[in-house]
Every structure is written in structure tokens, then in C-alpha cells.
Amino acid sequence: MKHIKCECGHVNPEGTVLCEACGKPIEVNQHIDGNDKKKLLNMRYEGSARRSTTYNKTIIDKIWNFFSSVKVAVWLIILALIASGIGTILPLEQYIPADAVSRDPAIFYPETYGLFGQIYFQLGFHKLYSSWWYLILISLIGVSLVICSIDRFVPLYRALKRQKAKRHQSFLNRQRFYSESELVSQEDIDAVKAQLKKQRYRIMEEEGHFVAEKGRFSRWGPYVNHIGLIIILIAALLRTTSFFYIDDYVWVREGELTVVPGTESEFYIENNEFILDTYDTEDERFKDAIAKQGQIIPSNFQTNATIYTAENSDVIGAEENLEELGEYQISMNKPAKFGGYTLYQQGYQLNEFSTMTFKIYEMNDSEAESLGEFTIDLFNLQTEYVLDNGFKVEVVEYYPDYSLTENGVRSKTNESNNPAFVFNLFPPNSEASEISFVGDVIGSAEDLGIDTSVVDLQPMANVIGAFAPSIDATGENEYRVLIDSIEFDRKSGLSIKRDYTLPLFGLGAIIFMIGVIQGMYWQHRRIWLHSKSNGILLAAHTNKNWFGLKKDIEKAIEGTSVRMVEDQKEDD
Amino acid sequence: MESLLNTSSTMLFTAFILYLVATFFFGFTIKDKTNEHRKSGFIGKLAITLTIIGFFAQLIYFITRWMASGHAPVSNMFEFVTFLGMCLVLAFIIIYFIYRINILGLFALPIAMIFIAYASVFPTEIAPLVPSLKSHWLYIHVTTVALGSGILFISFVAGLIYLIHEVDQHERTLRTVSLEVILYIIFLLLGFIIISTIYSSMNYNASFEYELNGKPVVANYTLPAIAAPNDGTLVTEGVMEPWFETPSWMQGADAGRKFNSVIWSFFTGTLLYLLTRLVLRKRVGAAIQPLLKHVKPDLVDEINYRSVAIGFPVFTLGGLIFAAIWAQEAWGRFWGWDPKEVWALITWFFYAAYLHLRLSRGWHGEKSAWLAVIGFGIILFNLIVVNLVLAGLHSYA
Ligand code: HEM
Numbered sequence: 031m032k033h034i035k036c037e038c039g040h041v042n043p044e045g046t047v048l049c050e051a052c053g054k055p056i057e058v059n060q061h062i063d064g065n066d067k068k069k070l071l072n073m074r075y076e077g078s079a080r081r082s083t084t085y086n087k088t089i090i091d092k093i094w095n096f097f098s099s100v101k102v103a104v105w106l107i108i109l110a111l112i113a114s115g116i117g118t119i120l121p122l123e124q125y126i127p128a129d130a131v132s133r134d135p136a137i138f139y140p141e142t143y144g145l146f147g148q149i150y151f152q153l154g155f156h157k158l159y160s161s162w163w164y165l166i167l168i169s170l171i172g173v174s175l176v177i178c179s180i181d182r183f184v185p186l187y188r189a190l191k192r193q194k195a196k197r198h199q200s201f202l203n204r205q206r207f208y209s210e211s212e213l214v215s216q217e218d219i220d221a222v223k224a225q226l227k228k229q230r231y232r233i234m235e236e237e238g239h240f241v242a243e244k245g246r247f248s249r250w251g252p253y254v255n256h257i258g259l260i261i262i263l264i265a266a267l268l269r270t271t272s273f274f275y276i277d278d279y280v281w282v283r284e285g286e287l288t289v290v291p292g293t294e295s296e297f298y299i300e301n302n303e304f305i306l307d308t309y310d311t312e313d314e315r316f317k318d319a320i321a322k323q324g325q326i327i328p329s330n331f332q333t334n335a336t337i338y339t340a341e342n343s344d345v346i347g348a349e350e351n352l353e354e355l356g357e358y359q360i361s362m363n364k365p366a367k368f369g370g371y372t373l374y375q376q377g378y379q380l381n382e383f384s385t386m387t388f389k390i391y392e393m394n395d396s397e398a399e400s401l402g403e404f405t406i407d408l409f410n411l412q413t414e415y416v417l418d419n420g421f422k423v424e425v426v427e428y429y430p431d432y433s434l435t436e437n438g439v440r441s442k443t444n445e446s447n448n449p450a451f452v453f454n455l456f457p458p459n460s461e462a463s464e465i466s467f468v469g470d471v472i473g474s475a476e477d478l479g480i481d482t483s484v485v486d487l488q489p490m491a492n493v494i495g496a497f498a499p500s501i502d503a504t505g506e507n508e509y510r511v512l513i514d515s516i517e518f519d520r521k522s523g524l525s526i527k528r529d530y531t532l533p534l535f536g537l538g539a540i541i542f543m544i545g546v547i548q549g550m551y552w553q554h555r556r557i558w559l560h561s562k563s564n565g566i567l568l569a570a571h572t573n574k575n576w577f578g579l580k581k582d583i584e585k586a587i588e589g590t591s592v593r594m595v596e597d598q599k600e601d602d
Numbered sequence: 603m604e605s606l607l608n609t610s611s612t613m614l615f616t617a618f619i620l621y622l623v624a625t626f627f628f629g630f631t632i633k634d635k636t637n638e639h640r641k642s643g644f645i646g647k648l649a650i651t652l653t654i655i656g657f658f659a660q661l662i663y664f665i666t667r668w669m670a671s672g673h674a675p676v677s678n679m680f681e682f683v684t685f686l687g688m689c690l691v692l693a694f695i696i697i698y699f700i701y702r703i704n705i706l707g708l709f710a711l712p713i714a715m716i717f718i719a720y721a722s723v724f725p726t727e728i729a730p731l732v733p734s735l736k737s738h739w740l741y742i743h744v745t746t747v748a749l750g751s752g753i754l755f756i757s758f759v760a761g762l763i764y765l766i767h768e769v770d771q772h773e774r775t776l777r778t779v780s781l782e783v784i785l786y787i788i789f790l791l792l793g794f795i796i797i798s799t800i801y802s803s804m805n806y807n808a809s810f811e812y813e814l815n816g817k818p819v820v821a822n823y824t825l826p827a828i829a830a831p832n833d834g835t836l837v838t839e840g841v842m843e844p845w846f847e848t849p850s851w852m853q854g855a856d857a858g859r860k861f862n863s864v865i866w867s868f869f870t871g872t873l874l875y876l877l878t879r880l881v882l883r884k885r886v887g888a889a890i891q892p893l894l895k896h897v898k899p900d901l902v903d904e905i906n907y908r909s910v911a912i913g914f915p916v917f918t919l920g921g922l923i924f925a926a927i928w929a930q931e932a933w934g935r936f937w938g939w940d941p942k943e944v945w946a947l948i949t950w951f952f953y954a955a956y957l958h959l960r961l962s963r964g965w966h967g968e969k970s971a972w973l974a975v976i977g978f979g980i981i982l983f984n985l986i987v988v989n990l991v992l993a994g995l996h997s998y999a
Contacts (some may be wrong), residue, residue: 100962104955111951118941155947159939309730315671319729327730362733363932374934400850546915
């Protein structure tokens with residue numbers, strides 16, 4: 031490495047612009063910080079030798095220089111900004127509404143948004159924020175952050191540490207704040223020094239010259255805040271691994287006991303009660319707003335649950351050895367926390383069909399006298415049901431969430447939201463059978479003009495009233511099967527999370543805030559006083575807030591014969 | 603209860619009037635050379651005093667409404683936008699006492715008033731909180747975001763003053779046109795407020811029936827329908843027939859009604875703008891410029907930067923950190939790429955870029971001023987477009 035020895039005796043690394051010790055401009059390097067074109071010295075990095083401005087030969091140099099440029103950083107930020115904006119035009123994959131034409135993105139986007147939606151989907155914008163190129167963009171910002179910080183921090187730290195009180199004259203008179211005074215008495219110099227001390231400047235002296243300095247730590251603010259950002263990026267990377275982050279979901283019916291997924295069968299949950307409170311429509315305060323909304327507004331969703339730990343979760347059938355951990359009331363904004371996991375109240379379903387009872391009638395029986403009945407437990411569906419009097423009912427088709435579309439019948443989901451059956455009915459001692467279709471209670475109710483969408487917050491039976499008749503597909507049936515009664519279930523949807531990256535994110539955020547405040551609300555101020563045989567030179571520099579520095583100087587020289595500095599600021 | 607609410611709305615109105623009067627007094631100081639000596643004359647003192655009284659009146663509005671509803675009034679569009687206006691005034695008062703510059707008031711207060719007026723276009727009833735909003739973090743998050751935004755708005759105000767002062771109006775350039783567009787947009791906002799106020803004082807209503815996701819719904823227009831909902835039928839009698847239908851690619855609930863409001867704002871705002879131009883016989887920017895003769899551009903530039911320096915950390919805290927903590931408490935995910943969240947991130951990135959350009963690349967003065975204006979645009983985008991168009995978890999309306 032080529033070192034540069036200054037006339038003051040200090041040996042500077044290659045690429046130094048201003049001598050680390052005395053500040054004298056090093057002739058051959060003035061172009062680096064653009065000092066050759068200006069009177070004032072560029073003080074941003076103290077004229078220190080930064081790798082990025084010194085070497086530009088190898089490919090590594092080039093990459094280093096690319097990433098250490100703030101211009102590149104700003105471009106990366108702007109690209110990320112535009113990309114993020116585009117991703118908000120249409121809903122993301124995970125926000126496709128439940129009542130959409132299809133939850134398959136390949137169908138949803140073109141169907142709902144036409145050609146634009148097609149293109150949007152094709153370009154992968156529906157999962158933009160997890161797409162490889164978005165992640166690369168964010169990683170590049172991270173790389174830029176690290177390289178930029180190292181490139182500047184190390185030399186800046188060196189330069190500030192090695193600086194001497196005695197500065198070269200050409201350093202002083204090329205500062206923005208500068209003045210020369212003749213015939214200044216030693217008392218005046220001491221008075222200035224005392225004043226500066228009072229203003230909490232630290233004074234360093236050398237051969238009758240001195241520098242008063244304060245707030246140097248604020249120079250590290252940007253590096254501290256960028257370290258915070260880097261920690262956040264690292265946390266985000268760790269979060270993609272399942273050790274650090276577990277995310278699962280469970281539906282539990284009232285009264286049901288089930289394993290909590292994602293916990294390796296360590297924990298079980300029993301839903302004792304699901305509570306849904308709504309606002310009183312007569313409430314003095316809210317009645318206008320509620321009337322305007324025209325619907326019931328919920329005030330609380332809550333699951334009262336008991337959590338159990340399995341004694342020996344490796345053994346199959348561990349459910350027998352459950353030990354109660356405690357009772358929890360889980361509601362929105364009040365999750366349950368246990369064993370490193372957190373359970374959040376997330377969804378609910380009040381009107382899941384659970385059991386349905388059917389009765390068999392003769393087709394043209396005006397008395398409507400039942401020939402027998404059978405009950406289907408939708409969570410424990412049998413293939414056939416044999417009645418006492420010899421009737422046999424075979425379940426040919428079962429649609430838990432029946433819907434009739436242009437493309438035929440299908441089940442929208444696997445939840446029993448609107449069950450429908452195709453039965454094969456065998457009368458007693460008969461080999462011949464007849465087909466009947468029963469179900470689609472919701473569809474029939476809507477055909478009668480009942481709005482079943484309000485059902486969300488109400489018991490379904492209140493809403494649908496009468497039950498649907500069955501359909502005789504062939505018109506030749508002798509019997510018909512009718513729904514006699516339905517029972518509904520209430521179930522609660524809870525999400526399970528375990529996120530070990532949270533403290534890391536928190537730490538990153540705190541460090542970022544500290545760094546921003548440190549850099550923004552304190553400033554690094556230095557005032558040099560250089561004694562000459564016939565007077566003194568006064569110069570000052572700050573990285574921010576020149577106004578404040580000026581006031582400090584005014585106060586310091588008050589009542590002395592030292593001249594106030596002049597602002598030599600040039601227009602850029 | 604009833605009386606609390608009455609007090610509350612009276613105080614809001616009082617605040618509005620006080621801001622208006624204070625604006626006039628700030629206007630009177632325009633010729634005041636004392637501006638330059640960082641000392642203000644009597645009229646300036648009166649103006650800032652009125653502003654502070656106005657701020658306290660609005661504070662009483664806030665507190666009484668909180669008492670009446672039982673929750674902090676920041677939970678719907680009306681309450682939030684009003685609060686934003688209040689934060690803008692607070693930020694102005696703080697910055698005023700640092701720099702003692704009267705001209706800032708002349709621009710900041712009208713913008714605060716536009717916010718308050720815009721807010722009152724939304725339903726003002728006290729609405730109950732849905733379960734996901736029932737958290738102390740709602741208050742902490744929303745108030746800090748609003749405060750941060752309010753401070754950042756001051757940088758826009760300073761930037762705007764800088765631009766009006768500095769942009770050379772002698773010939774038509776990209777700069778004069780851009781500045782004029784900004785002023786024109788303010789006219790559009792005014793147009794929207796004026797026309798909505800006129801029709802709502804007449805209790806205008808026209809209802810349409812149309813289908814949304816296969817279900818019949820009703821849209822209530824409070825402005826005469828120029829654009830009907832797509833495939834909608836007018837059910838109210840004796841009102842203006844729509845001229846055309848909202849195109850079908852405009853999605854979502856109430857797309858027609860929102861589109862109609864946009865059309866009306868354009869009509870009224872443009873008319874207002876043209877009338878003003880007709881009276882002034884020059885660009886609005888050129889007409890204001892001579893009034894700003896005594897402005898010191900360096901000082902205004904300093905205010906622009908200082909408000910970003912203060913506003914940026916506050917916004918980071920409220921809009922990202924507190925938001926994430928709350929989202930973690932409520933949904934178990936501190937970040938969900940919801941449009942509102944993404945736009946908060948964009949805002950944050952943008953002001954980070956502003957700071958880098960300024961501190962590292964020396965973008966001062968006019969460049970900084972344009973950036974401050976764009977930043978304001980991004981925050982407004984999040985407030986208006988994201989809330990009303992790109993519906994997500996946060997959408998109030
Ligand atoms: C993309 C990579 C980034 C690079 C290379 C970078 C580089 C820099 C540099 C060199 C400075 C010092 C400016 C100076 O005083 O000369 C700085 C300041 C700053 N950076 Fe970054 N930055 C990056 C990303 C970010 C991001 C994403 C944020 C936050 C959103 C951020 C926030 C800040 C802040 C607030 C300051 C000013 C601190 C102060 O002066 O006290 N930076 N950055």
C-alpha cells in the first residue's frame with residue numbers, strides 16, 4: 031500500500047484527501063471529494079481515504095464501489111417503493127375475498143379484473159412481496175447498507191480519532207465559517223476557551239492552538255440506525271425458517287377437545303364456549319351509526335378455552351394423559367400465551383350444520399304421517415342408514431357446501447355450510463330403489479327471498495325458518511325424504527404462532543430509533559482556534575445545523591476582540 | 603351525553619372559525635418586515651394567540667367527544683381526518699416557536715381547515731368499535747401516526763412557500779406548470795368540500811339499486827348522479843337522471859358513488875380555478891408570488907428540512923413500529939402487506955430517500971421543496987385513495 035506522509039509528520043493511507051492529523055489538503059487527491067473545483071473543503075467524511083474512492087481496478091473494487099454509492103442506494107429504495115406500490119393495486123393472493131368467483135388466483139384475477147387482472151397475475155404481482163425479484167431487491171438494499179456503512183465508518187472513525195488540535199492554515203481558511211483577527215490578547219483567548227467550556231465543549235490543546243469539540247457521537251448516528259435496519263433484515267430472513275417461526279390454524283367446535291397444531295402434539299385445547307357479543311341497537315351513543323350501517327355490529331368475539339399439556343407427547347394416544355394448564359379467555363387483541371406459543375382469536379363460524387334429522391313419507395300422503403326417521407351426524411358420516419322398520423338409506427353423494435353453478439353442482443368448500451345429499455332409498459324388503467335429492471337449505475331459503483347473509487351473527491334457524499323440500503328427480507318416486515330438524519354448531523378459528531424473531535425485530539427497531547435520534551438531534555460541532563504571531567484564525571465546522579453553531583460562536587466570543595466568523599458558503 | 607356531543611361539535615366549529623380569523627391576521631403580517639428580525643409585531647402575536655386558542659378549542663372537541671363515545675375519537679374517517687388537521691396545527695405552533703415565521707401560518711392554517719372541512723363530508727355519528735379496534739394500541743398508533751404526518755405536512759407547507767417564492771414566473775416552464783398543478787389540486791379539494799357541503803345542507807339523496815357480487819345493494823348518492831353505478835337503476839323519484847354509467851372495471855362497493863364525487867370535484871374545482879384565473883389574469887402561483895417578497899428562502903428551506911427531521915422519527919414510531927406491535931397483538935402478524943401498511947412503508951422509504959438526498963447528495967432548496975411536496979402527496983394518497991379505493995383492513999369508509 032502506498033502511504034502518504036504529510037508535512038506534519040503523520041502517515042496517511044492511500045487515497046486520503048485531507049491529512050488525518052492536521053487537515054492539510056493532499057495535493058494529488060483533491061479531485062476525489064471535488065475540492066479542486068471549490069474553495070471550501072468537502073468535510074463530509076473528513077477527507078478520509080474510503081476504499082470506494084481509492085480503488086477502481088478489480089471487479090471486486092467495482093462491485094464495492096457500486097454498492098457504496100448513496101445514489102445507487104436511493105435508486106434501490108425508489109425501485110422498492112414503486113414495486114411495493116404496484117403490489118397494492120389489486121388484492122394480494124391471501125386477501126382474495128371468500129365470496130369471490132374463485133379462490134384460485136388463476137381464475138380470480140382474470141375473471142374479476144379482466145385483461146389487467148390476467149397480466150397482473152401472470153407477472154406474479156398477486157404474491158409480489160414473496161416473489162424472488164422483490165426479495166432480491168430488498169437484499170440488494172441490505173448489501174448496499176452494509177457496504178456503504180463499512181466503506182465510510184472505518185476511515186471516518188480513524189480520521190476523527192487521529193485529528194490534532196493544530197490544523198494547517200489551508201485547512202482552516204477553507205472552512206465554511208472562518209475569520210481572522212489581529213492582536214488578540216491572551217486574556218481574550220482564555221475567555222473564549224472558558225466560554226466554550228461552559229457550553230460543554232471539550233477542549234484539546236496543542237502548542238497554543240486548540241480545538242473545541244462537542245457531539246462527535248452524533249456522527250455515528252447513521253451507522254447505528256443502519257445497524258438497526260440490518261438486524262431487521264436478518265430477522266426477516268430467519269423468520270422464513272420453521273425453527274424461528276411457526277404459523278398454524280385450528281378450528282375448534284364448542285365442547286371439542288383437539289390437539290393444537292404446530293406444537294408437536296404438546297398442547298391440546300378444549301373449546302368450552304364461544305361468545306359473540308353485539309352492540310345494543312338501542313344504545314344511546316351508537317344507535318344512529320348502527321341504523322346507518324343497517325346491520326348488527328359485533329362488540330366481542332371470545333373463546334373460553336382450557337389448554338392441556340400432553341404428559342408424553344411422543345406416545346400415540348397421549349390424549350389420555352392430559353394435564354390441565356389453565357383456562358384462557360381468548361378474544362381479539364387479547365391472545366392466550368403459553369409455552370412460547372400464542373393463540374389468537376381469528377375467525378368463527380356460528381352456523382355450521384352438525385346433525386340433520388330426516389323423515390320418510392309416502393309421496394302422496396295428505397296426512398303427512400312419517401314412516402320413519404334417521405339422523406346424520408355430518409362429522410361422522412355413514413354410507414348407509416338402516417331404519418327400524420326396514421327402510422335403508424344409502425348416501426350416494428354428499429356436498430357439504432352445495433352450490434349450483436353454470437358448470438353444474440359442486441361443493442364450494444369442505445365445511446358443512448350448506449349440506450345436500452343424494453340418497454338411494456330402499457323400501458323394506460325391496461331390491462328396487464329410488465333416488466332423491468335433499469338439502470340446499472340456504473339455496474331454498476334464498477329462493478323464498480330470505481337474506482341468509484345476515485346469518486353471520488344470528489342463529490341460522492331464526493333466519494331460514496321453514497326447511498327445504500326434497501326434489502324428486504325422476505318424477506316416479508313413491509317416497510320422499512324431508513328434513514325434520516337441523517342442529518348447528520359454533521366453532522372458533524384460532525391461529526397459533528410461535529415467533530422467536532420478535533425480540534430481534536424489536537431490538538432492530540430500537541437501535542434504528544436510537545440511531546436516528548442520535549444523528550438527527552445532536553450535531554457534531556468543532557471550533558478551531560489557531561494562534562499566529564500577529565493574531566488568531568477562527569474556523570468552525572458542523573455536519574448539521576449551522577445556525578446553532580453560529581449562536582455558539584457568538585456567545586463564545588462575546589466581549590472579546592475576536593472577530594465573528596463569516597459564512598463563506600458557496601452556491602452549489 | 604347529548605349535551606357533550608353538542609359541546610363537542612360546537613367546539614370544533616369554534617376552532618375552525620378561529621383558524622380562519624387567525625389566517626387573516628397572518629395575512630396582515632405579510633408586509634411586515636419584522637419577519638426578518640425574528641420578532642413579530644402585534645398582529646403576528648394576535649394571530650398566533652388566536653391559533654393557540656383555536657387549538658385548545660379543538661382539543662376540547664376531542665376530549666368531549668372521547669367522553670361521549672367512550673373511546674378515543676380516531677376510529678373513523680371523520681374523526682381521523684379532523685385529528686390530522688389538529689396535529690397539523692400543533693406542529694405549526696411548535697415550529698412557529700422555533701422560527702417565529704408568520705408566513706407559515708398563512709399557508710398552514712388554511713390547509714388544516716381544508717382537512718377539517720374534508721373530514722366533515724364523512725359520516726359524523728359516533729360509531730361503535732369493532733372488536734379488532736378495541737385496543738390501547740389503536741390510540742397509541744393512530745395518534746403518533748397523525749402527529750408524525752402533521753409535522754411532515756409542515757415540510758410541505760414550507761416547500762410550497764419556497765416554490766412559490768423561487769419558481770421564476772416570467773415564462774412558462776415545467777416548473778411553473780408543476781407548481782400550478784399543485785395549486786389546482788388544492789382547488790379540486792376545495793371544490794369537493796364546497797359542493798358536498800351545499801348538497802348535504804339540502805339533504806340531497808338519490809338511491810340506486812345495483813348488483814354487487816351477485817347480491818342486490820343500494821347506493822345512496824348525496825350528490826346528483828352524473829355517473830350511475832354500473833347496471834344500476836335509479837329508485838328515487840324527482841331527482842336528476844344520471845348521464846352515464848360508471849364503467850364496469852371500477853370495482854368494489856360504492857365505486858359508482860365515489861366516481862361520481864370525483865367528477866363533481868373536477869367540475870366544481872375546475873370552475874373555481876378558472877374563475878380565479880379569470881379574475882387574476884395570471885397563473886395563481888404568479889399572483890401569490892409578490893405577496894411572499896419578504897420571505898427568506900434559506901429559512902423556509904431550513905423549516906422544510908427540520909420538519910422532516912422531526913417528523914420522520916415520529917412517523918417511523920407510529921406508522922411502522924407501533925403499528926407492527928399492535929398488529930402482532932391483534933392478529934399475530936406484525937406485518938401483512940395490507941395496502942395501508944405498504945403505503946406507510948412507501949412513505950417511510952420516501953422520506954428516507956429525502957434525507958439521503960439532502961444529507962449525502964446535497965439536495966437543498968428547490969429540490970428538497972419538490973420532494974416535500976411529493977411526500978405530502980404520498981401521505982394524502984394513503985389517506986384518500988387507499989382508504990376509499992384500495993379497500994383493506996384499515997379502510998374506514
Ligand atoms: C439502501 C441502503 C442505504 C445506504 C447505502 C444508506 C446510506 C446512508 C448514508 C451514507 C448516510 C449518511 C449521510 C451523511 O450524513 O452523509 C445515511 C443516512 C441516513 N440513513 Fe441511510 N442508507 C441506506 C438505507 C437506509 C434506509 C432504508 C433508511 C430508513 C428508512 C435509512 C435511514 C437513514 C437516515 C435516517 C439517515 C440520516 C441519519 C443522520 O444523518 O442522522 N437509510 N444513509
